Amino acid sequence: MIINLWYVAEWSETVKDKPVKTKVLGQDLVLFRDLTGKVQCLANVCLHRGGSLAGGWVNEKRDCVVCPYHGWEYDGKGKCQKIPSEGKDFTVPPRFRVDAYPVEERYGMIWVFMGDLPEEERYPIPDLPQYGDPEWRGLPAEYTWNAEAARVVENGIDIAHASFVHPVFGYPSTAPDNYIDNVEKHEWWGRSTNVMFPPQLKGGFLGWRKLIRKDKQETRVHPEWQLPGMVVRIQIDLRPGWQIVMFDANTPVDEHTTRTFAWQFRSFMKFKIFDKGSHKRLVTILEEDARIVEAANPYYLPETLANEVSVKSDKFMSTFRMARRKLIEEKGWHIDLDKRDSFKGRTVLTVPSPARREARENGQKWVFDAMPTIPPVKEPQALKAFEKEVVGLTTDSANSNESIVD
Ligand code: FES
Numbered sequence: 001m002i003i004n005l006w007y008v009a010e011w012s013e014t015v016k017d018k019p020v021k022t023k024v025l026g027q028d029l030v031l032f033r034d035l036t037g038k039v040q041c042l043a044n045v046c047l048h049r050g051g052s053l054a055g056g057w058v059n060e061k062r063d064c065v066v067c068p069y070h071g072w073e074y075d076g077k078g079k080c081q082k083i084p085s086e087g088k089d090f091t092v093p094p095r096f097r098v099d100a101y102p103v104e105e106r107y108g109m110i111w112v113f114m115g116d117l118p119e120e121e122r123y124p125i126p127d128l129p130q131y132g133d134p135e136w137r138g139l140p141a142e143y144t145w146n147a148e149a150a151r152v153v154e155n156g157i158d159i160a161h162a163s164f165v166h167p168v169f170g171y172p173s174t175a176p177d178n179y180i181d182n183v184e185k186h187e188w189w190g191r192s193t194n195v196m197f198p199p200q201l202k203g204g205f206l207g208w209r210k211l212i213r214k215d216k217q218e219t220r221v222h223p224e225w226q227l228p229g230m231v232v233r234i235q236i237d238l239r240p241g242w243q244i245v246m247f248d249a250n251t252p253v254d255e256h257t258t259r260t261f262a263w264q265f266r267s268f269m270k271f272k273i274f275d276k277g278s279h280k281r282l283v284t285i286l287e288e289d290a291r292i293v294e295a296a297n298p299y300y301l302p303e304t305l306a307n308e309v310s311v312k313s314d315k316f317m318s319t320f321r322m323a324r325r326k327l328i329e330e331k332g333w334h335i336d337l338d339k340r341d342s343f344k345g346r347t348v349l350t351v352p353s354p355a356r357r358e359a360r361e362n363g364q365k366w367v368f369d370a371m372p373t374i375p376p377v378k379e380p381q382a383l384k385a386f387e388k389e390v391v392g393l394t395t396d397s398a399n400s401n402e403s404i405v406d
Pocket residue numbers: 046047048049050051067068069070071072
C-alpha cells in the first residue's frame with residue numbers, strides 16, 4: 001500500500017449531515033460535510049482517549065466533528081477547537097491536532113490525498129471528461145475484492161486474459177490474433193492500444209445487441225493505468241461513434257481488500273431503459289475477474305520478476321509494475337506492513353498529513369506516530385534488473401508501434 005497518492009474514500013452522496021467512517025490504506029478515516037458544503041477528512045481517532053470520531057456528530061455551527069466520548073470538537077484542519085470539560089475560557093493548545101487530509105470531490109466521488117506532499121508535488125487526480133457530458137450516458141457501480149489493489153489494477157489492464165476469462169470479450173481461439181499496437185508510458189500513467197477480435201454481442205430486445213458489431217470484427221481497446229487512485233480506464237471502440245469507457249478507482253481499503261468505485265460510460269443507446277442490462281454486464285465482468293484474481297498466488301504482486309516469467313503480451317502490465325516499484329524503491333512510499341503490525345492494538349499510527357509535515361518543519365510535536373514506510377533503496381539493484389526486463393519487453397516486439405515516453 002502506497003502513501004502520497006489520491007484515493008477515492010467514498011461516494012459524494014454518502015456524506016450528508018452525519019460523519020461517515022471509511023478506511024483507506026488500512027487507516028480509519030472520518031468524513032464530514034461542513035457548513036460550506038465542503039467535505040473534510042480526518043484520522044478517525046480522538047487525541048484524548050482514542051474515541052472514534054465517526055461515532056459522533058457534526059456540531060451546531062457545522063464546522064467541527066464532535067467526539068462522542070467527552071465531546072471534544074475538531075475542525076476540518078484537524079485542530080481541536082473545543083474541550084467542554086475545561087470551560088469556555090480554556091485555550092486549546094495548538095499541539096492538540098489530528099491528521100487532516102486534503103479532499104477533492106470529483107465525478108461524484110470523494111478523493112482524499114493520503115500523504116504529506118505539498119500540493120504542487122502531488123500527481124493529479126485522473127481526468128474523466130465523460131462525466132457530466134450529455135454525449136455520454138454514465139452508470140456508477142461498486143465492487144469489493146478480497147485482493148490487493150495492485151493485483152486488481154494489473155488484471156484491469158491485462159488484455160490477454162480477456163479471451164479466457166470474459167466470454168463477451170474474446171474467444172480462446174482468437175487469442176493468438178490479438179496484439180498490442182502501441183504502448184505509451186509516463187511517470188504516473190500509461191496507456192496502450194490493443195487490437196482484438198471479440199465475439200458478436202448477445203442480448204437486448206429481440207437480440208438487437210448483435211447488430212453492434214460482427215463476429216470477430218477487429219476492435220480497438222485502450223487500457224490505461226494511473227497511479228493516483230490506482231485507476232484503470234478502458235476505452236473500447238465498438239464501431240465508429242460507438243464507444244464504452246470504463247473508469248475504475250481501485251481503493252486499497254487495507255492490504256486484503258480493494259473497493260472499486262466505478263463509472264461506465266457509453267456513447268450510444270443512452271436511454272435509461274438500457275442501464276439495467278449495462279450494469280448487469282459490468283458486474284458480471286467484475287465477478288469473472290474476481291474469481292481469478294482472488295485465487296492468484298502469491299497474494300501480493302511480486303516485488304521482482306525473478307520468480308515468474310513474462311512474455312510480450314505482458315509488456316503493458318509491466319509498465320505499471322515498474323512505475324509502482326519506483327514509488328517504492330526510489331521514493332520510499334510503501335507502508336511497512338510488518339513494522340506497522342508490530343504496533344497493532346498498542347499504538348495509534350497515522351499516515352502523515354501535510355499539517356504534520358509543516359509542524360515537523362517548524363519543530364513542533366505531533367501526538368500520533370507516523371505510519372512506518374519502507375525506506376528508499378540506496379542501490380536499487382532489483383529495480384534495475386526489473387527495468388532491464390521491462391525495457392526488453394517493451395522494445396523487443398516485432399509488430400508494435402512503440403512510443404515510450406519517460
Ligand atoms: S476520547 Fe474523544 S473526547 Fe475523550
